[in-house]
Amino acid sequence: MSTVVTRFAPSPTGLLHAGNYRTAVFAYLFAKHSGGKFIVRIEDTDVARSKPEYEENIHEALAWLRLPADETYRQSEHRARHRALLEKLIADDTAYVSKETPQAPGDREEVIRFRNPGGTVSFTDVIRGEITTDVGDLGDFIIARSLDEPVFHFAVVVDDADEGVTHVIRGGDHISNTARQILIQRALGLAEPLYAHLPLILDSSHKKLSKRAGAKALTEYRDLGILPEALLNYLAFLGWNPGDDREYLSREELVKDFDISRVQKGSAIFDEVKLLSVNQHWMRALSVEDFIAHGDFVVPDVEKLRKIVPLLKERAHTFGEAREMLSGELSCLFEIPTLDREKLLAKEPSDRPETAKNGLEGLLKLIEALPDNVSAEAVKEVIMPLADAEEAKGKGGRGAVLWPLRYALSGAERSPDPFTLLSILGRDEGISRIRKAIAILGG
RNA sequence: GGCCCUAUCGUCUAACGGUUAGGACGCCGGCUUUUCAAGCCGUUAAUCCGGGUUCGAUUCCCGGUAGGGUCACCA
Numbered sequence: 001m002s003t004v005v006t007r008f009a010p011s012p013t014g015l016l017h018a019g020n021y022r023t024a025v026f027a028y029l030f031a032k033h034s035g036g037k038f039i040v041r042i043e044d045t046d047v048a049r050s051k052p053e054y055e056e057n058i059h060e061a062l063a064w065l066r067l068p069a070d071e072t073y074r075q076s077e078h079r080a081r082h083r084a085l086l087e088k089l090i091a092d093d094t095a096y097v098s099k100e101t102p103q104a105p106g107d108r109e110e111v112i113r114f115r116n117p118g119g120t121v122s123f124t125d126v127i128r129g130e131i132t133t134d135v136g137d138l139g140d141f142i143i144a145r146s147l148d149e150p151v152f153h154f155a156v157v158v159d160d161a162d163e164g165v166t167h168v169i170r171g172g173d174h175i176s177n178t179a180r181q182i183l184i185q186r187a188l189g190l191a192e193p194l195y196a197h198l199p200l201i202l203d204s205s206h207k208k209l210s211k212r213a214g215a216k217a218l219t220e221y222r223d224l225g226i227l228p229e230a231l232l233n234y235l236a237f238l239g240w241n242p243g244d245d246r247e248y249l250s251r252e253e254l255v256k257d258f259d260i261s262r263v264q265k266g267s268a269i270f271d272e273v274k275l276l277s278v279n280q281h282w283m284r285a286l287s288v289e290d291f292i293a294h295g296d297f298v299v300p301d302v303e304k305l306r307k308i309v310p311l312l313k314e315r316a317h318t319f320g321e322a323r324e325m326l327s328g329e330l331s332c333l334f335e336i337p338t339l340d341r342e343k344l345l346a347k348e349p350s351d352r353p354e355t356a357k358n359g360l361e362g363l364l365k366l367i368e369a370l371p372d373n374v375s376a377e378a379v380k381e382v383i384m385p386l387a388d389a390e391e392a393k394g395k396g397g398r399g400a401v402l403w404p405l406r407y408a409l410s411g412a413e414r415s416p417d418p419f420t421l422l423s424i425l426g427r428d429e430g431i432s433r434i435r436k437a438i439a440i441l442g443g
Numbered sequence: 444g445g446c447c448c449u450a451u452c453g454u455c456u457a458a459c460g461g462u463u464a465g466g467a468c469g470c471c472g473g474c475u476u477u478u479c480a481a482g483c484c485g486u487u488a489a490u491c492c493g494g495g496u497u498c499g500a501u502u503c504c505c506g507g508u509a510g511g512g513u514c515a516c517c518a
């Protein structure tokens with residue numbers, strides 16, 4: 001029983017997007033599920049377009065997603081081997097040096113072409129079943145620009161064989177490349193790996209995800225404050241499912257349950273909204289300490305931040321959003337708000353003037369009697385009877401005291417409830433803000 | 444256009460040839476300690492079309508349609 005070997009073979013000619021990494025995820029999960037090896041091979045045969053920073057970005061993204069390679073190669077390391085096999089093919093007359101008329105800048109006057117035997121080539125795709133291609137219309141395709149510059153189709157076949165790759169798991173956009181690669185394989189007498197062509201990931205306009213059309217680089221999701229386990233979870237579920245109703249699987253569960261026979265044939269659309277909800281799930285699963293460690297928050301008071309984490313978990317879908325909240329709608333927890341008299345009175349019943357002011361004064365007494373450090377529940381317990389009493393007086397009564405209180409504490413039209421606010425702010429700060437509000441109301 | 448692939452709610456998807464076609468996300472609605480958020484409850488919503496095969500097709504076969512991929516001296 002031979003061990004499974006899969007590979008992820010990106011070319012460092014740009015920043016890779018989620019669709020690219022989705023193939024890495026499947027190749028990794030399949031290999032690890034089977035106890036096999038996962039290889040990363042940087043396909044840098046296009047010297048002109050390959051850039052070190054792109055290669056660096058690939059390693060960064062893979063490390064962040066925690067898809068560690070068992071072996072890492074760079075295709076350009078295999079030049080000598082490629083050259084030798086190219087020479088062999090030419091000696092065989094399976095390939096030949098062809099004189100060309102350059103059509104585009106950079107074109108050579110001489111390239112190496114493969115002598116196409118014609119006929120049909122079939123292979124059994126692990127996901128799609130038998131696929132047959134008439135290779136006749138491929139013509140004598142180019143396999144190298146020169147002895148030292150093999151083209152993708154040639155290099156990929158040689159490297160996969162040399163590295164012992166058993167399963168070529170890649171995007172469905174490679175289906176039509178497979179036949180010619182098999183032709184090269186046969187000419188070279190190499191073993192034929194199994195092919196698994198994954199359904200493509202489409203953008204909202206139903207086109208293949210592409211940087212050109214605005215797809216984000218994977219590392220942008222990291223920078224937005226998406227958790228790697230969330231992205232992994234989401235990516236794994238694009239074109240695959242475990243066969244039951246679970247939606248949130250950890251990396252360990254994914255490895256354990258991944259089953260390539262459950263991979264979808266049809267393409268899937270990348271939905272950022274769903275990704276956000278998956279991310280929120282994993283953010284909520286974090287402990288307070290882990291949440292803070294991941295968040296990269298800049299706040300004056302970490303102790304207070306600990307109390308705010310539950311609010312952040314409730315509201316934010318990404319850590320970026322959480323950071324924005326701390327300096328935006330939740331900034332009142334760190335800074336003394338400026339109050340507006342009109343807003344303080346916004347919910348005052350027209351037939352009962354002074355309700356806001358009287359209410360705040362009543363609440364003030366209750367709060368003053370509280371210990372400094374109380375839970376939101378405890379605060380609520382003390383305050384609600386007063387709000388309820390107001391409610392009994394007429395319509396909107398509860399809100400008539402609760403709104404001014406909440407506004408006095410937050411200075412915002414939208415904020416967490418007043419009980420939570422008080423529990424985070426502490427009794428003394430709460431009292432000071434309420435007094436200020438009473439003063440504004442003419443106390 | 445040639446060749447290839449694909450086809451279940453808006454999206455991701457489930458369903459030994461027999462189900463009221465299920466779940467999730469979103470949307471919409473309701474509830475709550477009447478801001479926002481969250482939570483809870485609920486609603487809406489799909490088997491592309493046409494032929495077969497079969498007692499019975501989402502499921503198997505054929506055809507069409509639609510969508511996508513690919514046709515580089517890029518990978």
